[in-house]
Amino acid sequence: MLSRFKYFKPHTLSEAVQYLEKEDNSYVLAGGTDLMILLRRNLINAEHIVDIKMLPEIAAFEYVEGVGLTIGAAVVVNRVVDSAAVKAKYPALNQAAAALASFQLRNRATVVGNICNASPGADLPPSLLVYDAVVNIAGPKGARQVPLNQFFKGVKRTALERGELVVSIQLPDPGEGDKSIYLRQARLKGHDLATVGVATRIKPDGKVAIGIGAVAPTPLRLSALEDMINERGLSRETVEWAAQEIKQHIRPISDVRSSAAYRLQMASVLLKQGLLKLIEKED
Amino acid sequence: MDEKKYSSKYKRVGQPYDRKDAREKVTGQAVYTYDLELPGMLHARCLLSPYARARIVSIDTSAAKALPGVRAVLTGEDSDILVGLYMQDKRVLSKGETRYHGDVVAAVAADDEETAERGVSLLKVVYEPLEPVRNVDEALEGKILVHDDINELKHYVGVFFPQKDSNIASWNKSKKGDLDKAFDEADLVVENEFSLPAVAHVPMETHVAIVQADPFSNKIKIWASAQSPFAIRQIMADSFHISETDVEVHIPYVGGGFGGKAGIHLEPLAALLSRAAGGLPVKVRATREQEFNQLPTRAGMRGRIKTGVTKDGKITSVKAVYDWDSGAYADYGVNVGKTAVYSGVGPYAVENASIDSKTIYTNKVFSTAYRGFGHLETHWTIERQIDILSQKLGIDPYEFRMKNLLEPGCQTMSGEVITASNGSPKDCLTAVVKEIGWTGRKSEEERQREWKTGKVRGKGFAMLQKAPAMPANTATAVIMQMNGDGHVKMMIGAVDYGQGAITALAQIAAQELDMPIEHIEISSEIDTRANPYDWNTVASKLTFMAGNAVIKASREMLRKMKDVAAQALRTDPDYLDHADGVIFHRHNPERRLTYKQIALGYMYPNGTGIGGPLIASGSSIADGLTNLHPETGQGYPAAVWTFGAHAVEIEVDVETGSIEVLKVASAFDIGQVINEKLVYGQICGGVLQGLGSALLEGYKFNADVQLMNPSFTDNKIPTLKDIPGKIVPIYIENPQFNGPYGARGVGEHPMISVPSAIGNAVYDALGINFHVLPLSPEAIVLGIQSGKKSILCTDVDCLPGLH
Amino acid sequence: MDNSKDCSIYTEHIESGKRKVTLSLTVNGRKVVRDVDPSMTLLHFLRDNLKLFGTKEACGEGECGACTIIMNGKAVTSCIILAVEAEGAEITTVEGLAKGGKLSILQEEFVSQDALQCGFCTPGFLMSSRALLDHNPNPTDEEIIEALSGNLCRCTGYIPILSAVKRAAERERKELGR
DSSP, rough: OOOOOEEEOOSHHHHHHHHHHHSEEEEEEEEOHHHHHHHHHSSSSEEEEEETTTTTGGEEEEEEEETEHHHHHHHBBBHHHHOOOHHHHHHHHHHHHSSSOHHHHTTTBBBBHHTTTTOOOOOOHHHHTTTTTEEEEEEETTTEEEEEGEEEEEETTTOOOOOEEEEEEEEEEEETOEEEEEEEEEEESSOOOOSSSEEEOTTTTTTTTEEEEESSOOOOOHHHHHHHHHOSSSSSSHHHHHHHHHHGGOOOOSSSHHHHHHHHHHHHHHHHHHHHHHHHHHH | TTTTOOOSSSSSSOOOOOOTHHHHHHOOOOOBBBGOTTTTOOOOOOOSSSSEEEEEEEEEHHHHSSSSTTTEEEGGGGOOOOOOOSSSOOOOSSSSEEETOOOOEEEEESSSHHHHHHHTOOOOEEEEEEOOSHHHHHHHHHHSSSSGGGGGOOOTTBBBBOOOOSSEEEEEEEEOOOOHHHHHOSSEEEEEEEEEOOBBBSSSSSEEEEEEEESSOOOOOEEESSSSSHHHHHHHHHHHHOOGGGGGEEOOOOOOOTTTTTSSSSHHHHHHHHHHHTTTOHHHHHHHHHHTTOOOOOOOEEEEEEEETTTTTTTTEEEEEEEEOOOOTTTTTHHHHHHHHTTTTOOOOEEEEEEEEEEEOSSSSOOOOOOTHHHHHHHHHHHHHHHHHHHHHTTOOOHHHHHHBTTOBBBTTOOOOOOGGGGGHHHHHHHHHHHHTOOOOHHHHHHHHHHTEEHHHHHHHHEEEEEEOTTTEEEEEEEEEOOTSSOOEEEEESSSSOOOOOHHHHHHHHHTTTGGGGGEOOOEEEEESSSOBBBBSOTTOOIIHHHHHHHHHHHHHHHHHHHHHHHHTTTTGGEEEEEEEEEEEEEEESSSHHHHHHOOOOOOTTOOOOSOOOOOEEEEEOOOOOOOOOOTOOOOOOOOOEOOOOOOOHHHHHOOOOEEEEEEEEEEEOOOOOOOHHHHHHHHHHHHEEEEEHHTTTOOOOOOOBSSSOSSSSSSOOOGGGSSSSSSEEHHHHHHOTSSGGGOOOGGGGGGTTTHHHHHHHHHHHSOOOOOSSOOOOHHHHHHHHTSSEGGGGGSSTTTTTT | OOOHHHHHSEEEETTTEEEEEEEEEETTTTEEEEEEEOOHHHHHHHIIITOTSSSOOOSSSEEEESTTEEETTTEGGGGGSSSSGTTOOOEEEETTSSSSTBOOOHHHHHHTOOOOOOOHHHHHHHHHHHHHHHHHHSSSOOOOOOHHHHHOOOSSSSHHHHHHHHHHHHHHHHHHHH
16 A cells, blocks of 8 residues: 555544545545555555544434435444344345445445445445435535435546535335345355346335446436336336346446346346346235 | 264274364464564565566666665566576566566565555556467467577476477377277267366465575575475576575465465565565565466466267277467476376277377466366366267267276376276266266256246266376475474475375374374474475375375384384394384283383483484385376376266256356265365365356456456455355275375365366256356356357357457 | 544654554453554554464455454454554454463364364454354354355365354354353
C-alpha cells in the first residue's frame, strides 16, 4: 500500500461531512472490504480516511410495519442475513445478502458499502432496486434523498458529490402478500462475484419488478420489461416470453468472468426460474 | 472418518497415527519461511513486465535509489546469471527483452516492505511492446523466437532435445511396432483433439526466500519455502559458479507446494540483492498476484490422438501428439513433456504406437511441475478418447477398458514388461465401477426424460497411471541416530510440506526397530549442511525411496545395536533378537538390554564403555532405470508405477450449466497402506484439486497475452462448499516387490483423471463430448447451445489465449 | 471543525518521519498499547508489533481467510482491517486457543481428524470454527460449511476439516456442557 493517509474518526455526521468536503483524496471507511483492496492494489491514492463507524446516525437497522426498513451505513451484511424481519418481508434481500462474499467478509462488509462501491455485479442492488429503495445522503448542502435507480451513474460511479456520504438506505414496506426471490449464477458454489444476479418480485397487486446485476455498467431495474410483463399479465406463458424478451433489455459484456453470450442466457434462465418459483408460491 | 475400516497386518505400518507435525500447526507455533525474521533483514519487491513481450528501452532507477531506506536496486544490466533446471534459459532479471507478462524487470531491496514497494513505484521503465508468441500454433510457426539463443542454451543433453531455430524447448519421441500397417488394418480409426488451460498450484504460502549472500566470500545462505533443498543447492552453485558447500539451504515448514516449489525460483534474485546490499539478508516474498503471474504454473496442453481399434474392441494403434504451452521458460516443463512419451497411451497395452511430445516456448507465464506431472493432462486426452472409442464401437466403456488394460506379460509404451508386482489396473477399475453402481450408459430416451426436469445425471470413470518422473539415477538417503534416552532421531533430505512423509517414515522406522512412533523424531526442517542428500521432493517417490532407505538404516542400526549388545551380554549377535525397545537373547530372554542402555555406548558396572553413540544410515537409488532412447523412447523410466481409477456420479443443470458432483470413488493400487489417515488426506485433497481443474480453474489471457485473472477474485479454487457429496477411497494392496512393506507412492495420483471421469460422466448425462477444460457452467451452457455433439476449444468462448 | 480535537479519538504524532497513532486493545486476554502507522493492517500489527506469527497472510485481500481472527466475537479477515479500527477491541488469535498448556478440544480434533496438511491455512480455519462454535454450539453441516467456506485450503479437500469441527462441537457439548 503506497497511500499514506490521515485517519479520522468523527463523532458526528457534520464533522464527517465537513472533513470530506474540505480534504482532497479523502475516502469513507465503513467495513473496508472494498476500500482496503483499492488501497492495497494502489488503485487509489488516499490522503485521508474517514472512519464513519462511530457516527450514531448510521447505526439504524429497523423494520417498522407500514413504514419499511432502514439500513444504516454501519450495518454489516450478516446482520441483514440474520434478521427475521428481512427474511419475512424482503426475502430477495435476505437471499442476496446471504450470497454476498464469504461469511467473514459479511461480518465487515456493509450494505451501504455494497451500494457505494457501485460495482456492476454487486449482489445487493438488484434486490434493493426491486423494493424501490431510496438512498439517504448527507452532505455540505444538507440531506437529500435519491432513489436507488438514479444513484448508480456508471462503473464505480455514483450520484454522491464531494463531501457527501450515504447515511442509510430505506425500503418501503412491501405489505402483505409480497413475494420476491434473488437468484444468481457464479463460477463455483463458494464465494464469488455473481456472473449474473436477478431479483424478481411480485407485488401484492400482482405487478412484477425485476432487478439485475452484471449485465450493464450499473445494476439495472428493468422497468420497460416489467411494464410489458404486467401488460401481458403474469402466467407461465408470459414467463417463457419474458425469459426471451429480457435479452433485448440488457447489453452484457464479455470479460474475464463470463462471455456476453453466457450472461444473456443466465439472465434469461434466472428470470424464468425466479418468476416460476414465485408463481408456484401463488399456486 | 467413521466409515473407513482399514486394518493392517502390521503393528505400526498401516496404523492411523496422527501426523507428527500436527500439534505445532494447530497452535500457530509452526514457523514458515514467511514468518522468519533475521537480524538486519531487508525486504524486496519486484517490478514485473506489463507486457507479454517487450523490449526494455531504458530503466531509470535514480529516484528509487535516492529513496531513504532503499538498499539495493537491480536490473538486468547488473547480472547475467542464468538459471534453469534442465535448460539454462532464464535470466534472474530480464535484459533486453521481457518474455512474459510477469517477467521480473527490476527489484528493490529496502528496510521494510513498504519502502521496497515505494521504491518499485519510482522506477521508470520505457518499453517497446513487441508482437508476442500467443499460443502453440504461433510458436510452432516459428516466425518469432521466444529465445533467439535457443541453439546455444545449456541443457541436459541426451534427455531433452531443443530444436534448432525454433520455439521447441524439447521434442521427445517414442515409437514402437508398425503404426501405418496397424492403422490400415484397424476396423475403426478415430482422431480427436483435446485441450486444457494453464492452471495455478495455489499453495497457501506464496513463494518466499530469504538469502544472505556474503559479498566477501562465496557463502550463500538460503531459507526458502521450497520442495527441493538439494536442487536449489546444486543450481545455485552451478549458476553462481561456486561450490555446493558454499551454499546452505534451510527449509522450515512449507505452506504447500504441489510441484510449484519443486524447482528454484526467488532464491537467485534474493542472493543478488543480498550481495548488492552488502550481504544483509534479503527476503523476497511473492504477493498472491505474483504467485499467479510471476511464479510458474501448470502448462496448458493440446493433445491430438488417433486410435485404431478392431471391431471387437482391441486397441491396435495409437498416434499421439502432445503440445505443451510451456510459456517463457522450460523450468520443469520439459520434464513434464518427457513423461508423455512413456506414459502417454495410459495404462493400456498398445503394440503399435508413436508419441511426439513438444514442450513449447510461448510468451506466457512459464510452466513447471504440478501434482500429476503431465498425467492429468495426458489422461484428459487418453481417457476421453477411450470413452469416445467405446461410444463409436458400441461397447460398454468398462468392458472396452478391461479388454485393453495392462496386465502381467503386457508391455508398457516404453517396452517394460508388466508383472504382478506392478499392481493391477483392472482391480482398480472394477472396484470403482462397482462402487458407483455402473450398469451401462444412459439411453437417449432416459436422457431426454431427465432433461425435461432441468437436471440430468451421469456416471463416468477413467483410469490413471503414473510413475515418478525422475532421472534414472535418482537417489535419497537417511541418517539415523539414537539419543541417550533410547529415542531415535532421523534426518532426511526431502521436505514434508504437508504430505505426511515424516510420519509415514517414522512409522516404517518404528516398525523395523519395534519401538513406539512417539520415540522417533524426524525433523521437518531441512538444513543441507546436516541432512543427507535427496534429489527433489517430487514425483510421489518419497515414501517409496526414503522408506527403503529408512529400512536399510534401521537394519544397520539393529545390527550395530546387536553387535554392542552381544559383547555386553557375552554372546553372538546372531543369537539376539529385538522387540519393544529391548535387545534380548532368543533362548534366554532375561539376558537383555534396553535400547537406552546401549544408545550412547554400553557402560559396564565399573564405568568402562564400549560401542559409542549409535548411528546408522541408509541410501536408496532407483533400481535399473535407463534413459530413454531418443528416437524410440524405449527403456526403463519407471521406478514404480501406481495404477488407479476414478468413477464419478454427477448431476448437470442443463439451464445454468452447473455440475454437482454427487460421488467420487477413487481406487489406487498402493501396495500397502502405511497410514490410512494420511492416504485418505491425499485422496480428499487430490480429488478436490482434480475437480478444480475439471470444473473451474484455468488461466485466462487477453489478445495481448496479458494474464486477466491474477487474483483470487477471478482465479478461483474450490471451497468447502464445492466438495463432492461423497468421496469413497479404495485401497488396493497388491504389494510392490521393492517397495517398503510393498508400498507405492500415491501423493499425486488422486488428482489425475478426475477431469477425465467428469468429462465422461458429462457425456453420459448430456450425450455431448467435451474436448476442452474446464467444464465450467459457461462451457456447458455454450456447449449445449451450440447444438454440436463434440465441443472443441473454439466452440466455447471461454479459453482466450489458448488458441 | 470546531470540535475536531474531541472528535478524533486518536492523538496523532509524527515519529521518525512517520505518522503514528496510539492504539489500545486486548489480544488473547492481554491488554496492549502501541503506536501504529494508520495505514498498518491489523494483520501486520499482530505479526510485526505483537509478534503473533500464527495468523497468516495468503492473499491480503480477504479472499482466502488465512488471516482470520476473532474480533469482538466475530470471525473477520485481519488483512483488510486497519489496526486503528481495532481500538478498544477484544481479539483472539490462534495463539489464544490452547489454555493452561493444553490443546483445546477443537485443536485436538483438528489433529485427530488430520484436518491439516501444510498447516498454513489452519490458524484461519481454527478461528472461523471457534467463532462459529461460540455462537452456535450445535451447528448443522450447512452452518459449518457456511461459516468455513471463506477459508481456502489447497491440501486437505476440506472433508477432514468438516469432520473435525463436527466432532469438536459434539465433544464440547458433552465435555464442556455447551
